[in-house]
Amino acid sequence: MTDPQLAAVISERRKLINLAYRLLGSLAEAEDVVQETYTRWYSLSEEQRQEVVAPGAWLTTVASRICLDLLGSARARREQYVGEWIPEPIPGRSEWLDGSYAADPADRVTLDESISIAFLVVLDSMTPAERVAFVLHDVFRYSFAEVAEIVGRTPAACRQLASSARRRIQSSQEPSSEERADVVRDFKRAWETKDIEALIGLLDPRAIATADGGGLALAFLDPISGGEQVARAWMEIAARSPEITLLERTVNGQPGLVAQLDGVIVSVYAFDVSDGRITRIWAIRNPEKLRPWTAG
Structure with missing residues (x-):
């Protein structure tokens, strides 16, 4: 039987890739997160999926929580990393290769000010909760009530997390210039x-x-x-x-x-x-x- 929510679910893929990349600084890990998110969706029974009023919100919540868990364990993984860790760089839109890796537009990351290496390096200095709260609210425009459900904190606590993260970003940002x-x-x-x-x-x-x-x-x-x-x-x-x-x-x-x-x-x-x-x-x-x- 065809999933009546299939189109809505698949249409979320690019957004999930963009979210997970900003949270993790790794396109490879972002792809794994999105794959795991879809696996969990299709692990639900048909009845359970039909009960989900907003599939997009469900997918975002699951992906964000997976990222939050990964960020929590990142410090231990970094201790075993040889040398310094820098976020994975992304080519410009016209510079994606024509091979299978980049052929799917849903796998391409939207390039804006929230994707520069400088921005991602600052994000990487934040606590996992700060990073998730800031990216969800300031970049993807989720309300603090929605962020609270994902992060497992109160809306007021999420507002404080995002505010703390914002101060770091603002103190490090430079004006763009030709x-x-x-x-x-x-x-x-x-x-x-x-x-x-x-x-x-x-x-x-x-x-x-x-x-x-x-x-x-x-x-x-x-x-x-x-x-x-x-x-x-x-x-x-x-x-x-x-x-x-x-x-x-x-x-x-x-x-x-x-x-x-x-x-x-x-x-x-x-x-x-x-x-x-x-x-x-x-x-x-x-x-x-x-x-x-x-x-x-």
Whole structure:
């Protein structure tokens, strides 16, 4: 018998992917969460499914609670992660590959200000409850009463959680600017020409560079602090890998760079820019996190 709610349930897939990715910072984990959510839906009896007045709300609640559980165990999992952990980067819409991985539009993440690597890094510093409350309310516009049912707190407590999270976001946000693309382009040019003075000039004196190789790719394990130190590190990278090709690409909705070796993307670089200078660089080299960029 055909499920009369099938169309409504399937139509929620993209929203669930977007929600889970923002909560977890991993597209691979987001896909697993959505799969588990649908498994639980179809584990219900037909009578139970018919009793669900709003399938979309039911799916969102289940997915959010699965994410909340995963976030609760993330700290222990991160302790075993090799080096620094950076959220999984997402290509721009025009840069998704044509292969099976990205062929389904429902699997694509909507790119907006709530998806930048800088934004996700701040989210990752929050408690699981703060993160879920903030994303559900401020990004997906759920009421605090609805958030309370999902998080298992009172609406007032959820309001406080979201407010605390919002202060962190607002203190870290930078205004968007076309200047960002120009700065990244200048960084690419200076890196390619091995112009260390130009690189130092483009980097904030307090700039920080963080790499994520996950123990699966060569990467510096600890963050590098200081504009001059970061510039020297990038000179070393250029000297060690002269055959690398750098390309300008959209990374999580922001201007970024990718490094290609023999036509295969081996690194993705995201940037945070303030007052015309780069303040943060995130270098993602873990091949498991580059799946959307390399799957064919």
